Amino acid sequence: MTDYPDIHGFFGGSDGYGGRYVAETLMPLIGEIEAAYDSARQDPDFNAELAALQRDYVGRATPLYLAERLSAHAGGAQIYLKREDLNHTGAHKINNALGQALLARRMGRTRLIAETGAGMHGVAVATVAARLGLTCTIYMGAKDIQRQQPNVQRMRLLGAKIVAVESGTATLKDAMNDALRAWVASVEDTFYVIGTVAGPAPYPRMVRDFQSVIGREARAQIIEKTGRLPHSLIACVGGGSNAMGLFHPFLDDPVALIGVEAGGEGVESGRHAASLNGGSPGVLHGNRTYLLQNADGQIQDAHSISAGLDYPGVGPEHAWLHDSGRARYVSITDTEALAAVALCCRLEGILPALESAHALAEATRMAAELPPEAALVVCLSGRGDKDMATIIEHLPAQEADL
Amino acid sequence: MSPHDLTPPSRLQARFATCQAEQRAALVTYVMAGDPDLASSQALLSQLPAAGADIIELGMPFSDPMADGEAIQRAGQRALGDGQTLTRTLAMVSEFRRQDTTTPLVLMGYLNPIQCYGETRFLTDAAAAGVDGLIVVDLPPEHGAGFTARARDLGLARIPLVAPTTPASRLPALLAQGDGFVYRIAYNGITGRAGGAPSGDMTSALAQLREHTALPLAVGFGIRDGDAAAAVAGVADAVVVGSALVERLDTQGPEGALTLVRELAASMKRSAG
Known part of the structure; x- marks a missing residue:
């Protein structure tokens, strides 16, 4: 693959x-x-x-961190966070x-x-x-x-x-x-x-290759910490660079790959950015992939609370991983992502980017259904400082408890 | 006469032959289908030949036209805002053909709406409507062989775009999929550059192209007035005017646009004479 x-x-x-x-x-x-x-x-x-x-300027390798309290809260699998938020400039x-x-x-x-x-x-x-x-x-x-x-x-x-x-x-x-x-x-x-x-081409391959450092590090780190491959990898997908970087070194491994799209107000509402779950194949920006488009092939607006996922297309390798069934793509709504931001802050003392919070929400949901010996690796693709204004505006006051 | 003689590229060939006999370059005018609304766009289309347009290029609006400047972007948005679709654009061509069976008409646009309509269905319907050729901006020869073959089977010309950046080594592959005429982009950039007469030595650029093809050579992008058109007409077989015409339509309405077409045609004829 x-x-x-x-x-x-x-x-x-x-x-x-x-x-x-x-x-x-x-x-x-x-x-x-x-x-x-x-x-x-x-x-x-x-x-x-x-x-x-990468080492001296960006600060790599980034840690693979066992989120103990978040895992305990979910009540199942162990949730590991690949800390791309700790990179210089705060994201992957x-x-x-x-x-x-x-x-x-x-x-x-x-x-x-x-x-x-x-x-x-x-x-x-x-x-x-x-x-x-x-x-x-x-x-x-x-x-x-x-x-x-x-x-x-x-x-x-x-x-x-x-x-x-x-x-x-x-x-x-x-x-x-x-x-x-x-x-x-x-x-x-x-x-x-x-x-x-x-x-x-060659951008989808080139960007994937440069981002694959995430997956190479994570693969070595999880094996070192647990002695084996993880149960699943979970990452948010807008264009999908952090997900592709995490997934690629695991493509030939028996590891489930879960991409989390921005469900916005819900895929059924039409106001979302979930190209794979709610779009269809077409050509935009130089590549054939899944797009949000109308019946005449005009590109439609994406919607997500997270500006970084607010794109009406997705990387072509994800489109193929989707069709081939090698990866599974789900969606998380704005509301669910906001709740995951708060949860991660409270339980782990980590403010995740709204983008990354989509992956956290899905990981928390999945973990509850898995046994404790299963390990989930989540790409915490960025930190959420940039999102403070949005979070304060949207998170219900009782939830934020500010 | 064999049925093949009736196929659309012959309209392009006939028109270039006429212009050549009159020792002048052909004027190719671009308008966006459905800009600003269907009825006025249809009316303008029918009046272009009498105003001096030798060949009509009809834009198929797309939400994300990555090779177009502001004038054509906005024209596309106006058309889409009025509900223009590929189905309507093809119907415009059919309607045009009811009264004009000699003026060549080529469609220009982007791949996604075509694929959404269905490539084969689009080509079949375009040929039936009386389209003569196609310019698909984002379908390079590397990915276009099948499309070109199907277009050729239906008698539709696939007009290749050649850019200043195109090296001679790419020309054989590009031109092998080319029919009708070659569209030489005048400069590196998007359509409608302000004050953008062709840069560089167009004469030698066209001479180099002529070593690779017998097709007529058209030059477009940035040709905004009669003087610029006349200058290009001196070295090319055809002159394409798009953004300037679309802007004129926006600011001065159909009469203003037709006046510009008359000025361009007159200027090119004067320079030829």
Whole structure:
């Protein structure tokens, strides 16, 4: 299962998902990126520099932490948290941003551009751009700029230019459209750092590879702690980069893979971001995958309380893992995610990102149905400081007990 | 006459032959289907040939047009806001063909609405409606072989896009799936760049392309007025005007748009004469 994608960037064969559906202007350029990436990943010097920065700058390896009180509360399986929230910049996003930025520099590019929704990927790219001395422009939906001010100010402080995207629905998908548009007009000096396991090939593979450090570490750590493989892996899925990074090193193992989509107000309500549970296959942003779309193939707005999951598509490898049955995809509502935030704060003293809280909610539910000898590994993909305003606004007062 | 002579690409061939005989470049005008509403868009379509449009490019609106600038994005949003669908766009072509059987018409858009409609069903219905060619922005030759073969079987031209970034090494594969004409993008960027006359040496770029194909060569993106159109007409077989026309329609209505088409056609004829 680890052989995909094929040389055309498809997961699950040419009728599968992925590919490189972009305008001709970008085709030669993306081919160059693929060649450069395939050369870099086999270059010991590139890998050594990446590893050194992961260790000394990002703070890897991140701990695999047994959440004892949360596990006891659930009353079943042991819940282990892969602490990506402890990374520099507070989320898993920097694993990928660092890898792509090093590749950009190796290709002689001097400028990074990126899209961002909640701002975590934007902050990660602005951070590595500063570290490597590259200029940086971040495309962010005008609506997201309003609701994520701390991250916007943080990116500016890091030296990035922020472009407010007013086109379309002024959210993450439109930020990605405008970043692609800007890239077409600046192909000579600019590298587009896509933040998730989507986009035209080779991005889904490249981002997965850079994020797979999560799963490699977690696999060694859980075996060291428990002497065997875990029962299940659980991670939230918007585009799905933290989930793909956790899952990939386990694809050939007898381990259940659970992706948790943002159910918003409930998949049946139509107001959600669950592309796999409530969408259908189509082509957007350079790849074939599951999308939220209407009967005419027009892309529909996603909805989630978590801006980082608020995307109407999903990485193509997830689409294939879904169809093949290798992974199972469930959804968790806004309300359930908020409750998981509070629970994790109270029982573990950890403020999880709203995105990660979707995985925690599902893990808590699953754990209750499993015996104590089962181990669940949950990707705690980011910390929730950025979400404080949203949490305070939405969490019922008696629940927050503030 | 064999049935093949009646297939749509012959309309494109005939029109280019006419323009060549008149020693001038063809004017290709882009409008968005259903912008700002179905009735006025249908009326504008029918008036374009008399105003001087040699070939009509009809945009199929998409919610996320990643190669288009603001003018065409907004035109698509207006059309979608009015309820435009691919079914309606094809019906517009059928209606157009009731009165005009000679002006070539090509559809331009993105893959997702086509796939949603069903690729084979779309091609069949497009051919039946009287469409002559297709430009699918995000379907590169690497993924388009099957689509192209089915289009060819139905007599639909698959018009290839060639960019300034396209290396000569890609041209054989690109052009092998090309029919009708070649659409050379004038600059690296999205449609409708402000003040964006073609950059670089278009004459030598087109000369290089001619080494690889006998198809007519059209140039588009950023051609906003008669002077720019005339300049490109001096070196290309066709000039595509899109964003400027769509903007004119938005700001001055159908009469304003038709006036621009007349100006473009007159300017190109003057320069040819």
